[in-house]
Amino acid sequence: MGYRVKAEVMDAEAVDRALTRIAHEILEANKGCGDIALAGIMTRGVDMANRLAARIERIEGTPVAVGSLDISFYRDDVSIRLAPEVHTTDIPYPVDGRTIVLVDDVLYTGRTIRAAMDAIMDYGRPAAIQLAVLVDRGHRELPIRADFVGKNVPTARRERVKVLLEELDGRDAVLIMEDDGEGE
Amino acid sequence: MLTSKHIMTMDDLSADDITLILDTAESFAEVNQRRIKKLPTLRGRTIVNLFFEPSTRTRMSFEIASKRLSADGVNFTASSSATVKGETLRDTAKTLAAMSCDLVVVRHKYAGAPQMLAEVMDCSIVNGGDGVHEHPTQALLDLYTMRQALGRLEGLRVGIVGDICHSRVAGSLVPALRKVGATPVIIAPPTLMPARPDVLGAEVAYDLDEVLPSLDVAYLLRVQFERATRMPFPSNREYAMLYGMNLARMERLPSHAVVMHPGPMNRGVEISADVADSTRSLILGQVESGVAVRMAVMYLLLGGADSGAAA
Amino acid sequence: MALLLRGGRVVDAAAGIDEVLDIVIDNGVITGVGADLESPGAEVVDCSEKVLLPGLVDVHVHLREPGQEYKETIASGTRAAAHGGFTAVACMPNTDPVVDSGSKVRFVVERAEETAVVRVYPIGAVTAGQSGEQLAEIGDMVAEGAVAFSDDGHGVGSAGMARVAMDYIRRFDVPYVAHCEDVSLAAGGVVNEGVVSTRMGLPGQPALAEELHVAREIALAELTGCRVHLAHLSTAASIALVRDAKARGVSVTCEVTPHHLFLDEDAIVVYDTNLKMNPPLRTAADREALVAGLLDGTVDAIATDHAPHAPHEKELEFELAPFGTTGLETALSLVNTNLVASGTIGWAEVTKVMCHGPRASLGLPEMRLEAGYPADITIVDPEARVEVTAEWFVSKARNSAFLGSSLLGKASDVLVGGAWALRNGKVVG
Numbered sequence: 018m019g020y021r022v023k024a025e026v027m028d029a030e031a032v033d034r035a036l037t038r039i040a041h042e043i044l045e046a047n048k049g050c051g052d053i054a055l056a057g058i059m060t061r062g063v064d065m066a067n068r069l070a071a072r073i074e075r076i077e078g079t080p081v082a083v084g085s086l087d088i089s090f091y092r093d094d095v096s097i098r099l100a101p102e103v104h105t106t107d108i109p110y111p112v113d114g115r116t117i118v119l120v121d122d123v124l125y126t127g128r129t130i131r132a133a134m135d136a137i138m139d140y141g142r143p144a145a146i147q148l149a150v151l152v153d154r155g156h157r158e159l160p161i162r163a164d165f166v167g168k169n170v171p172t173a174r175r176e177r178v179k180v181l182l183e184e185l186d187g188r189d190a191v192l193i194m195e196d197d198g199e200g201e
Numbered sequence: 202m203l204t205s206k207h208i209m210t211m212d213d214l215s216a217d218d219i220t221l222i223l224d225t226a227e228s229f230a231e232v233n234q235r236r237i238k239k240l241p242t243l244r245g246r247t248i249v250n251l252f253f254e255p256s257t258r259t260r261m262s263f264e265i266a267s268k269r270l271s272a273d274g275v276n277f278t279a280s281s282s283a284t285v286k287g288e289t290l291r292d293t294a295k296t297l298a299a300m301s302c303d304l305v306v307v308r309h310k311y312a313g314a315p316q317m318l319a320e321v322m323d324c325s326i327v328n329g330g331d332g333v334h335e336h337p338t339q340a341l342l343d344l345y346t347m348r349q350a351l352g353r354l355e356g357l358r359v360g361i362v363g364d365i366c367h368s369r370v371a372g373s374l375v376p377a378l379r380k381v382g383a384t385p386v387i388i389a390p391p392t393l394m395p396a397r398p399d400v401l402g403a404e405v406a407y408d409l410d411e412v413l414p415s416l417d418v419a420y421l422l423r424v425q426f427e428r429a430t431r432m433p434f435p436s437n438r439e440y441a442m443l444y445g446m447n448l449a450r451m452e453r454l455p456s457h458a459v460v461m462h463p464g465p466m467n468r469g470v471e472i473s474a475d476v477a478d479s480t481r482s483l484i485l486g487q488v489e490s491g492v493a494v495r496m497a498v499m500y501l502l503l504g505g506a507d508s509g510a511a512a
Numbered sequence: 513m514a515l516l517l518r519g520g521r522v523v524d525a526a527a528g529i530d531e532v533l534d535i536v537i538d539n540g541v542i543t544g545v546g547a548d549l550e551s552p553g554a555e556v557v558d559c560s561e562k563v564l565l566p567g568l569v570d571v572h573v574h575l576r577e578p579g580q581e582y583k584e585t586i587a588s589g590t591r592a593a594a595h596g597g598f599t600a601v602a603c604m605p606n607t608d609p610v611v612d613s614g615s616k617v618r619f620v621v622e623r624a625e626e627t628a629v630v631r632v633y634p635i636g637a638v639t640a641g642q643s644g645e646q647l648a649e650i651g652d653m654v655a656e657g658a659v660a661f662s663d664d665g666h667g668v669g670s671a672g673m674a675r676v677a678m679d680y681i682r683r684f685d686v687p688y689v690a691h692c693e694d695v696s697l698a699a700g701g702v703v704n705e706g707v708v709s710t711r712m713g714l715p716g717q718p719a720l721a722e723e724l725h726v727a728r729e730i731a732l733a734e735l736t737g738c739r740v741h742l743a744h745l746s747t748a749a750s751i752a753l754v755r756d757a758k759a760r761g762v763s764v765t766c767e768v769t770p771h772h773l774f775l776d777e778d779a780i781v782v783y784d785t786n787l788k789m790n791p792p793l794r795t796a797a798d799r800e801a802l803v804a805g806l807l808d809g810t811v812d813a814i815a816t817d818h819a820p821h822a823p824h825e826k827e828l829e830f831e832l833a834p835f836g837t838t839g840l841e842t843a844l845s846l847v848n849t850n851l852v853a854s855g856t857i858g859w860a861e862v863t864k865v866m867c868h869g870p871r872a873s874l875g876l877p878e879m880r881l882e883a884g885y886p887a888d889i890t891i892v893d894p895e896a897r898v899e900v901t902a903e904w905f906v907s908k909a910r911n912s913a914f915l916g917s918s919l920l921g922k923a924s925d926v927l928v929g930g931a932w933a934l935r936n937g938k939v940v941g
């Protein structure tokens with residue numbers, strides 16, 4: 018199946034502003050960064066988490082712990098498809114009693130977040146789990162909502178939302194892709 | 202996805218398959234360091250450990266691997282002795298097939314038992330050791346351990362020492378090393394060499410001391426001939442003298458080289474106690490890797506659209 | 513009842529004929545072989561496009577009766593023989609109990625009279641119970657109709673025992689049939705020692721296990737003057753030993769099986785127990801040496817070592833399954849497909865190695881397509897196609913190494929003493 022770009026809903030500047038806003042919101046909601054740690058979901062969530070951590074440190078002057086989470090083994094569709102590539106999860110901080118902010122690029126059905134919550138719980142008992150996403154595109158299949166959202170983007174199910182990040186893709190942008198065949 | 206539905210011999214795996222298994226195993230190794238070493242990945246899948254030969258470490262390793270992936274593991278232990286009149290292997294396989302399990306790990310006294318299961322069962326078969334033929338997951342965990350310790354597999358020279366012709370470990374490790382671009386060197390008295398070592402594609406040596414300085418890994422096989430009617434060597438003492446790994450021989454290895462053994466060890470025969478317990482011994486690391494590698498194998502065989510029920 | 517076999521290609525190396533002729537049979541005996549024969553009142557059988565051979569014999573079969581009737585019986589085994597184009601078989605004594613006394617030979621002879629559709633020549637055991645320790649009652653068995661003696665299955669272990677046996681058997685002018693295997697060298701091997709044993713992780717038996725005993729039996733034949741027939745030779749060196757012995761004038765003959773002629777160890781790629789036989793399939797070079805031996809006359813006979821087993825016995829782990837493949841029903845088709853159709857040998861040579869050679873080796877009555885000889889005739893349809901499927905077999909057993917093969921040519925009809933044992937491809941009786 019092929020996809021073509023239907024619209025660019027965020028450009029580099031918009032992504033940058035959204036991340037900065039989210040960093041502020043996280044600090045505001047948690048009254049500082051004393052007890053929080055970030056956990057980026059593979060793969061783009063990890064880069065986002067690193068950027069948010071950098072912003073938070075700039076604002077607060079203290080570093081915030083960042084980890085990366087691969088949720089391949091927690092997916093509920095392992096028997097239908099394997100993850101093309103499994104990465105090693107790295108949560109370098111104790112989870113017990115902490116507020117963990119999950120970071121992902123796109124919030125869609127909610128299944129990834131469900132898996133990520135299970136994964137985090139296997140490391141310990143966090144005080145709370147919050148969720149930060151760059152884009153919320155709707156179509157939830159589970160009772161999950163994001164605490165911090167860069168942009169709400171209404172989409173059709175057959176469309177795809179593609180987040181581009183400097184680290185992996187060479188530039189920052191959010192695209193809506195339209196499929197010209199079978200949808201995802 | 203892996204090339205084959207089964208892992209019965211190393212022939213079932215391509216070089217890419219091996220890399221995928223080892224990479225996946227690294228992620229599982231991380232899980233095995235956690236306080237809660239359990240994943241929901243294979244919830245609702247049934248894995249049968251079908252062991253016709255006594256085995257502690259291999260069976261436990263598979264069992265722990267299946268439990269950590271939340272699969273329902275069932276152990277079936279039976280005698281494969283030809284003199285014990287019981288159900289045939291084929292009938293056992295048909296019985297298991299009727300219970301619709303998802304993966305069977307089989308350990309059997311005779312070569313070809315996994316292939317026989319695959320003929321009558323639809324599920325994936327993993328060979329946990331068949332006769333003196335193959336033991337592919339042992340080879341995979343050995344590769345994993347070598348890669349962890351030495352940072353690469355390609356170009357390594359791995360000396361496999363001992364009872365080559367009766368060793369299913371060597372039967373899988375030699376082709377496995379070749380697939381990843383390493384050089385297996387088999388070292389044994391001629392009485393413990395296979396009939397046609399050239400078929401295996403390994404370098405052949407009879408004098409351990411001569412090859413020691415060229416090895417990256419010295420892999421000692423278990424020798425067990427106490428009760429054999431035609432011992433292939435005069436005594437354990439002479440074996441240890443000519444082929445046993447001891448401190449003096451370890452000194453002759455390059456400084457980066459490591460020592461491995463699939464276990465269980467005969468201390469004082471193929472390996473001396475001080476070598477086994479030295480920092481250059483990866484023996485416990487092999488056991489540890491075993492669980493992660495077997496988790497990876499189970500995950501990769503049972504995941505994907507083609508294997509079993511939809512989610 | 514008179515028969516006129518009209519217009520078939522009549523081939524017989526012993527009679528020195530190979531041309532389109534008629535054969536007249538009266539009262540079970542050939543009364544005429546010639547062109548445009550007439551026989552008023554005789555049933556005329558159109559044999560155009562067919563090849564007529566003197567009755568083929570398989571001098572190495574296991575009929576399993578008495579004792580293992582679930583594998584095969586004298587009735588089912590001889591029906592399989594007729595299906596494969598044989599008019600006679602010689603059956604091995606490793607039954608349960610072992611045929612090692614006159615009364616047991618008589619049992620086989622009588623069962624054959626009652627139930628067999630082709631001639632059955634019993635072979636008696638060399639040693640009591642084939643245990644290799646004490647001579648069986650050779651003289652009593654000869655009196656009851658045993659044609660030869662063999663401890664086939666494992667051979668006579670000790671050279672001393674073999675020497676005593678040959679010395680004794682010589683007195684009766686019957687052959688000692690040798691299963692050549694040094695058990696201490698074979699060491700429980702289930703395939704040829706070499707590439708396949710290494711690759712498949714199976715215990716191997718070296719070619720030397722056979723060759724050492726071939727050399728021993730030839731030397732003992734020289735020492736004792738006993739006629740020795742070497743069964744199922746499988747290696748190049750075995751054939752070379754026989755070639756040398758024959759050149760020296762030793763009274764030794766030998767046979768090879770179709771599976772050793774037409775298969776080698778490379779066929780073993782999965783754990784197919786139908787390819788487990790003793791001696792095991794050897795190398796391609798060995799196989800070529802057997803064919804060469806067949807061409808230069810070193811090999812006297814093709815014999816199948818027909819070894820039927822029940823499916824549940826062969827459906828075991830390779831190392832546990834019993835040795836053996838069936839052979840009676842595929843031998844002639846294999847010979848045609850691999851040797852005759854390819855032009856390697858002609859039908860005259862086929863009569864040498866499947867009729868005259870084996871008969872001479874075991875001292876069985878000669879059969880010729882000549883007036884005065886019994887009407888034991890194999891009629892071959894050389895163009896018929898044979899798909900070797902499990903259902904195709906008339907034998908009780910299905911354990912053929914050639915299962916799944918597509919072969920060319922088969923026996924369409926078989927006459928034994930002028931009576932049909934096979935008619936239009938169907939076994940009679």
